[in-house]
């Protein structure tokens with residue numbers, strides 16, 4: 001996975017039950033306070049006074065139209081608002097687009113450090129708001145969730161979703177509501193996710209067997225674990241949703257972030273015929289379309305052998321229902337929804353697994369503690385089963401911490417305001433594009449002490465994180481458009497990691513340091 005600076009891990013040797021593992025982890029000396037009312041994660045109390053912000057919002061006299069100024073500092077640590085003149089070095093035509101660079105989440109975080117956690121940028125011809133702190137996210141999504149529930153129409157997403165007939169990129173409205181409900185009930189609910197346990201255990205066992213085959217000893221060549229992990233998350237998703245295996249050579253992540261020229265200059269979309277993007281999107285579209293057609297044909301012939309009743313069966317049944325014609329009536333409707341499964345379900349879980357292993361390699365004492373936990377809990381059984389995962393609380397903290405530092409979609413999926421609304425005294429017009437910088441929020445020193453350090457213990461006092469409700473860490477987004485696949489994704493992430501830690505010892509390939517930062521951008525086109 002090229003965006004993660006980690007292509008190869010070196011398999012050292014299989015664990016023996018007598019492996020010496022250090023358990024003297026540094027004691028967490030932090031004095032983080034719990035957020036009252038949230039009760040779900042451990043973070044520092046924000047320095048900004050939220051009451052001041054909310055009362056500003058009600059003071060309509062103070063309202064300013066964001067379009068008038070190019071970059072606003074709506075929240076300052078001192079508590080006063082002010083317009084920013086510099087940094088909005090706005091070039092004619094491109095606006096602030098030239099300031100975004102190759103890793104937008106990092107450059108936008110740097111800009112937010114100077115100009116505040118609610119910024120307005122003119123990106124090409126698109127007015128854009130960037131949210132970079134927990135307290136702004138909380139205000140926005142508690143008070144204006146509906147107004148921020150739209151999605152912009154992005155170049156690649158529109159094509160791959162067969163004209164926005166999916167959930168992830170569909171405009172907010174009846175189609176989105178119905179389709180998301182079917183996803184939740186038929187694939188992603190806690191009960192359905194539990195029913196796919198056999199699928200996960202089989203696929204993970206096959207991953208472990210492949211690693212053993214490819215690298216039977218510590219002197220073996222390094223293996224490309226990233227590729228194998230993508231393969232296993234892909235296989236689990238396909239078997240659960242389609243009832244069978246399916247492989248794609250390409251990846252749909254190009255359409256997540258919306259950072260290609262045509263997404264900022266809609267009149268310039270023709271340029272993708274010249275810069276190669278159109279060809280790449282068409283190739284991926286063709287590849288996915290072939291798979292969907294084959295899967296659908298098999299189901300229509302009755303050839304699907306899945307024992308759990310899969311999503312495609314349900315969608316084909318709904319296609320026959322005259323009351324559901326507008327949402328599921330055509331093959332394009334069904335294929336658009338299947339694209340979500342490919343795009344949203346595979347790369348995100350794989351990225352979480354690889355980033356977690358990367359951090360464990362950088363932090364050997366944390367790796368040792370996680371390995372000791374799993375090996376003690378599972379004993380000599382030979383493999384970690386899903387029932388063992390309840391006995392691995394430290395592994396869960398490790399995964400939380402990895403998601404905080406490396407959200408697989410660091411700017412989430414772009415939003416678009418559906419109506420005008422006031423935030424912090426500023427009016428944000430309808431049809432403004434919105435980026436929530438999950439990377440900046442997860443590493444905000446106002447919320448987290450030593451934010452760049454990998455310290456899983458920081459989550460221990462808060463119990464389970466209530467994803468989607470805890471604004472200090474937002475890898476799954478927030479509000480009504482937050483990720484519906486959390487249970488599905490985390491179930492495979494936990495099982496894969498537990499088995500990799502139980503069965504093998506890991507080290508980075510000699511001569512290839514485990515790089516830091518920079519590369520965790522899932523959406524660059």
Ligand code: HEM
Nearest residue numbers: 168344345348349412413475476477478481482483485489
């Ligand atoms: C660790 C794994 C995953 C991560 C980190 C993740 C992250 C995200 C994020 C950041 C969003 C955008 C949220 C927002 O705009 O506020 C999203 C949306 C979505 N995710 Fe996930 N996701 C994961 C796994 C999955 C899986 C396994 C599935 C399904 C099989 C899935 C299906 C979706 C769908 C359908 C949406 C669109 C929701 C909507 O627009 O209403 N995700 N995800």
